[in-house]
Amino acid sequence: GQQVMQIPQYQHVQEGEDFTTYCNSSTTLSNIQWYKQRPGGHPVFLIQLVKSGEVKKQKRLTFQFGEAKKNSSLHITATQTTDVGTYFCAGVYNFNKFYFGSGTKLNVKP
Amino acid sequence: SAVISQKPSRDICQRGTSLTIQCQVDSQVTMMFWYRQQPGQSLTLIATANQGSEATYESGFVIDKFPISRPNLTFSTLTVSNMSPEDSSIYLCSVEGGLAVYNEQFFGPGTRLTVL
Numbered sequence: 001g002q003q004v005m006q007i008p009q010y011q012h013v014q015e016g017e018d019f020t021t022y023c024n025s026s027t028t029l030s031n032i033q034w035y036k037q038r039p040g041g042h043p044v045f046l047i048q049l050v051k052s053g054e055v056k057k058q059k060r061l062t063f064q065f066g067e068a069k070k071n072s073s074l075h076i077t078a079t080q081t082t083d084v085g086t087y088f089c090a091g092v093y094n095f096n097k098f099y100f101g102s103g104t105k106l107n108v109k110p
Numbered sequence: 111s112a113v114i115s116q117k118p119s120r121d122i123c124q125r126g127t128s129l130t131i132q133c134q135v136d137s138q139v140t141m142m143f144w145y146r147q148q149p150g151q152s153l154t155l156i157a158t159a160n161q162g163s164e165a166t167y168e169s170g171f172v173i174d175k176f177p178i179s180r181p182n183l184t185f186s187t188l189t190v191s192n193m194s195p196e197d198s199s200i201y202l203c204s205v206e207g208g209l210a211v212y213n214e215q216f217f218g219p220g221t222r223l224t225v226l
Contacts, residue, residue, distance in 0.1 A: 033214060033215075035215075041219075042202060042217040042218065042219050042220050043153065043202075043215075043217050044217070045207075045214035045215065045216065048214055088152065088153070090215075098143075098155060098215065099155075100152045100153040100154075101152060102151075102152045103151075103152050105150075
């Protein structure tokens with residue numbers, strides 16, 4: 001069945017350093033979504049990527065979708081303490097099947 | 111966006127009992143989803159609930175253990191039946207937003223369940 005792998009599991013950075021999390025799917029995705037979950041909170045939608053090779057930016061966050069639509073990355077430039085949380089990718093298959101990656105827990109030291 | 115509420119927000123239950131979790135949305139939605147998230151883990155889809163039809167369960171989840179109701183377009187319930195400590199988890203409902211083919215999901219605040 002479909003599976004979305006996400007690495008790394010944890011990342012500890014000093015405030016101001018960059019951060020990247022990667023997602024890989026064993027099969028081609030319809031699209032991919034990214035969510036952020038703050039400690040004690042629920043997942044909140046960040047962005048959706050649909051097109052092969054797509055790149056989208058939200059302020060310090062850059063999202064990429066691979067050419068083969070099997071992998072994606074989220075890059076945060078110059079992390080801040082407000083970036084703390086767990087970042088999940090969600091691979092979408094066949095219109096409505098969401099498979100969440102295992103998540104990357106980001107800790108930012110001030 | 112959709113505003114979603116869940117009841118209860120948390121509960122502590124005894125082994126062998128059942129708990130029904132309610133999910134209310136502030137607008138009509140076609141599909142509602144129920145997820146389980148164990149502490150520090152990812153989200154696992156339990157089932158998809160459509161109004162007027164039986165829920166569609168994912169592999170590893172069965173209706174006898176997790177019966178779902180979807181009486182209208184703004185409400186759904188998930189029951190965790192005959193609970194064991196392994197059922198201790200956060201249960202979240204979600205809905206799709208927008209009219210596009212691929213939609214982001216909006217999540218409720220979750221129900222934190224502890225089974226003793």
